[in-house]
Amino acid sequence: MSVPLVLSAQQTAALANNHAILLVDTRPFTDYHTEHIPKAVDLPMTEYHWSDTSPTGIRAFTNQMERLLSFIGVTPNKHVVFYEETSGMMAARGVWLLHYLGHRKASMLDGGLRSWRKEGHETTTEPTAPKPSRFKAHVNPEVLATMNHVLGSLNDPNRTILDVRSEEEYDGTLVRAARRGHIPTARNIDWSRTVSTQGFLRSRNELGRIYSAEGVYPNKEIITYCQAGYRAAQTYLVLKLLGYPNVRNYLGSWFEWGNTGKAPVKK
Numbered sequence: 001m002s003v004p005l006v007l008s009a010q011q012t013a014a015l016a017n018n019h020a021i022l023l024v025d026t027r028p029f030t031d032y033h034t035e036h037i038p039k040a041v042d043l044p045m046t047e048y049h050w051s052d053t054s055p056t057g058i059r060a061f062t063n064q065m066e067r068l069l070s071f072i073g074v075t076p077n078k079h080v081v082f083y084e085e086t087s088g089m090m091a092a093r094g095v096w097l098l099h100y101l102g103h104r105k106a107s108m109l110d111g112g113l114r115s116w117r118k119e120g121h122e123t124t125t126e127p128t129a130p131k132p133s134r135f136k137a138h139v140n141p142e143v144l145a146t147m148n149h150v151l152g153s154l155n156d157p158n159r160t161i162l163d164v165r166s167e168e169e170y171d172g173t174l175v176r177a178a179r180r181g182h183i184p185t186a187r188n189i190d191w192s193r194t195v196s197t198q199g200f201l202r203s204r205n206e207l208g209r210i211y212s213a214e215g216v217y218p219n220k221e222i223i224t225y226c227q228a229g230y231r232a233a234q235t236y237l238v239l240k241l242l243g244y245p246n247v248r249n250y251l252g253s254w255f256e257w258g259n260t261g262k263a264p265v266k267k
Contacts, residue, residue, distance in 0.1 A: 002104060002105075003079050003104070003105050003106070003107055004107055005095065005106075005107060005108065005237060005240060005241050006087070006107060006108050006109075006110040006201065006237075006241065007081060007107045007108070007109055007110065008109075008110055008111070008115070009109065009110075009111060009115040009116045009118075009119045009121060010119060012037075012081055012083075012109050012116070013116075013119075013121050015079070015081070016037070016038070016039065018079075020077055020078055020079055021078070021079050021081060022041070022072070022073060022074060022078045022079070022080045022081070023037055023039055023040035023041070023081050023083070024040060024041055024042075024043050024072065024080060024081065024082045024083070024094060025037065025040045025041070025042050025043065025083060025084070025113075026043055026044065026045040026082050026083065026084050026090035026091050026093070026094055027042075027044065027084050027085065027090065027113075028044045028046070029042055029044055031085075032044075032127070033125065033127070034125065035113070035123045035124070035125060036113070036123060036124065036125075037083065037113065037116060037121070037123060037124075038122055038123070038124045038126075038128075039128050040083075040128060041072050041073065041128050041129075041130045042127065042128075043068070043072055043094070045090040045091075045093050045094060045230070046090060046230065048064075048065075048068065049228050049255070050064075050229070050251055050252070051228070051251075051252045051253075051255045051256040051259075052252065052256065053145075053146035053147045053148075053250075053251055053252040053256060054146075054147075058144070058146065058251075061251070062101070062137055062139060065097060065100075065101060065137070066101065066135055066136070066137045069097075069098075069101065069103075069135045070132055070133050070134055070135040071130055071132050072130045072132075073130050073131040073132060073133045074098070074103065074133060074135045075133045075135065076103070077105075078105065079105040079106075079107065080094070080098060080103070080105060080106050080107070081106075081107045081108070081109055082094035082095055082106070082107070082108050082109070083108065083109035083112050083113060083116075084112050084113065085112045085113050085114055085199070086111060086112040086114055086195060086199030086200075087108065087109075087110050087111060087112060087194075087195050087199060087200055087201045087234075088112065088195070088234065089191070089230040089231045089233060089234040090230065091108045091109065091112065092108055092230075092233045092234035092236070092237040093229070093230050093233040093234075094106065094108070095107065095108050095233070095237050096143065096233040096236050096237065096249050097233075099140060099143050100139065100140055100143050100144055100249075101135075101137040101138070101139060101140075102137060102138030102139060102140050103135075103138075108237060110200055110201055111198070111199050111200045112199060114198075114199045115198075115199065115200065142246070142248070143236070143247065143248055143249060144248055144249065144251060145223045145225070145248035145249060145250040145251070146250070146251070146252070147250075147252055147256055147257065147260070147263065149223070149248070149250075150183065150223060150225070150250055150257070151263070153221075153223060154183075154184055154185055154264070155185070158220055158221060159220055159221045159222075159223060160187065160215075160216055160217075160220045160221070160222050160223070161183055161185055161186040161187070161223045161225070162186065162187055162188075162189060162216055162222055162223065162224045162225070162235065163182050163183065163186040163187065163188045163189075163225060163226070164188075164189060164190060164191040164224055164225070164226050164231045164232055164234075164235045165182075165188070165190070165191075165226050165227060165231065165254065166190055166192075167188060167190065169182075169227070169254070170182045170186075170188040171267070172267040176227055176254065176255075176258070177227075177254055177255060177257075177258025177259050178258060178259045179258045179259070179265050180258070180265075180267060181258075181265045181266050181267035182254075182265070182266055182267075183225065183257060183263075183264075183265070183266070184264050184265070184266045186225075186266075187214050187215065187216060188214075189210060189211065189214050189216065189235075191226065191231040191232075191234050191235050193210055194207055194210065194234070194235070194238050201238065201241070204241070204242060207238055207241070207242055208242055211239070211242070216239075218239075218242070218243060218244040218245060220246070221246040221247075221248065222239055222244055222246065222247045222248070223247075223248045223250055224236050224239070224247065224248070224249050224250065225249075225250035225253040225254065225257070226253050226254065227253055227254045227255055228253050228254075228255050229249055229250065229251045229252070229253045232249045232250060232253055233249050236248075236249045
């Protein structure tokens, strides 16, 4: 059974008492401790960086994530709903992660905790203890890009490399690795353009115009990247929401590419 990629606060509240729903707060524990949705477990997503996309590195990443999702209680029948403060990168990373591990019942709360509060739904400071499971990954490699995959895509007319960092990171003004700049041939669309000032995803018409205006079309394989694969996961989710059939998140992103001498860089 497929589930929507994004849910409104109202939809999430209607599902919250269903035993087959697992709510996951992806913010830091200090934020979770201050206020969160009742029954949500805490999974501070930014604590789980990964920059090695060699075959050995990807096997280790997969094993670690399988154990992590087992700890928070993911099972085949669970519909997992990730959220943060807004429609941001951490909740989207959770959705992408489950897609990679072969679990399609994953959604993001659109507007995040901000929209939940605004609609008057209850929050709590009472932590929810996870109920560990034995989650088994069924890896879907079609949503993952490795360094080798990106290297093989540089001159492929059927693939579009999409840098979703800020313009300053893209042009090398802001340096966050040993080398500055961007992957050759990459187009730049800052991920933050997809989120409204209220914290919701923009309308599908608006989102579609953002990508088509920059030549990012659904008839190509799209490879998203940022600094560490979080903003890129948010763009992955948006493109899938728009119906793009072939989207990959480059997990290592600029942290791997910009710190590796063999990878070509354009400034």
